[in-house]
Amino acid sequence: MIGCFVTGTDTGVGKTLVAAGLLHALARRHRRVVGMKPVAAGLDGNGDSEDASALRAASTLAVPAALDNPVLLADPLSPHIAAQRAGVRIDVSALVRSYQALAAQADAVVVEGAGGFHVPLSDSATGADLAQALALPVVLVVGLRLGCLSHALLTAEAIRSRGLALAGWVANRVHPAMDAVDENIAYLRTHLGAPLLADIAHQRPPDARSTVLALPAQWQ
Numbered sequence: 001m002i003g004c005f006v007t008g009t010d011t012g013v014g015k016t017l018v019a020a021g022l023l024h025a026l027a028r029r030h031r032r033v034v035g036m037k038p039v040a041a042g043l044d045g046n047g048d049s050e051d052a053s054a055l056r057a058a059s060t061l062a063v064p065a066a067l068d069n070p071v072l073l074a075d076p077l078s079p080h081i082a083a084q085r086a087g088v089r090i091d092v093s094a095l096v097r098s099y100q101a102l103a104a105q106a107d108a109v110v111v112e113g114a115g116g117f118h119v120p121l122s123d124s125a126t127g128a129d130l131a132q133a134l135a136l137p138v139v140l141v142v143g144l145r146l147g148c149l150s151h152a153l154l155t156a157e158a159i160r161s162r163g164l165a166l167a168g169w170v171a172n173r174v175h176p177a178m179d180a181v182d183e184n185i186a187y188l189r190t191h192l193g194a195p196l197l198a199d200i201a202h203q204r205p206p207d208a209r210s211t212v213l214a215l216p217a218q219w220q
C-alpha cells in the first residue's frame, strides 16, 4: 500500500492540485487509488468540500464521506475555530481510523492536509500531529511567492523533527510573474534535501490531469 501526506508552505498554495495530480499519476499504475481530506473547512455551492470533491474526481475508488472526508466544517477558517463554532471536537485518532479503513481497501491513498503543516486542529492537536499519527511520507507543496523560502525550510525541518520522511517537494508557480522564480527554485533544490517532483507552471485554470508529477522513487 502506498500512502502519502500532502502539506504546503501555506493555505492556497496548490495542495489540492498536487494531491489530485498524484492520484492521476498513481492511477496510471494502480487500480484502486483514493484521496482523503481528513479535515475540510469551508463549503462549495453544493454544501460539500471543494477539496474533497476534487480528490474524488481524481480517485478510482468511491468511498463514503465518513472515510474520505470525516470532518467537514462550514466556516472557511482555521479548523480549530471552525470546529469550535460547529460544536465539533476534532479527534486525531478517529481520523487515523478512517485512514486505516481506506488503506485496507486501496492500493494508494493520498491525504491532503489543511493549511500549512502546523495548522491547529484543536487546542491540543495540529496537522503535524495528524501526519505523525498517520506515519506517512510527506510531499511538500511550495507556493512560489516572496517568503516561500523560509516557509519551505521551516516546514521541512518540522516534518523531519517528527521523524517523518520528506518524500519530495513540488514547486508551484501560483503567481503569474514572480521575480527570480528560477533562482528561488534553484535554492530549494540544493537546500531542501528532497527530490523536486514537479515544477508546475502558472495555469488558468489549473488542470490536475495534465499536471506532470514524478512519483517518489520508492513508489515506482
Ligand SMILES: Nc1ncnc2c1ncn2[C@@H]1O[C@H](COP(=O)(O)OP(=O)(O)OP(=O)(O)O)[C@@H](O)[C@H]1O
Pocket (backbone or CB within 6 Å): 008, 010, 011, 012, 013, 014, 015, 016, 017, 018, 051, 113, 114, 115, 116, 172, 173, 174, 200, 201, 202, 203, 204, 205, 206
Ligand atoms: N499552478 C497554478 N496556476 C494558477 N493557479 C493555481 C495554480 N495552483 C493552484 N492555483 C490556484 O490557487 C488556488 C489555491 O490552490 P489550492 O486550492 O490547490 O490550494 P490548497 O493549498 O489546496 O489550499 P487549502 O489550504 O485551502 O486546501 C486555487 O484557486 C487554485 O486554482
Ligand SMILES: C[C@H](N)[C@H](N)CCCCCC(=O)O
Pocket (backbone or CB within 6 Å): 011, 012, 040, 041, 042, 075, 076, 077, 078, 079, 114, 115, 116, 118, 119, 120
Ligand atoms: C479555509 C482554508 N481554505 C483552509 N482550509 C484552512 C486554512 C487554515 C490556516 C490556519 C493558519 O495557519 O493560520
Ligand SMILES: [Mg+2]
Pocket (backbone or CB within 6 Å): 015, 016, 017, 051, 112
Ligand atoms: Mg486544498
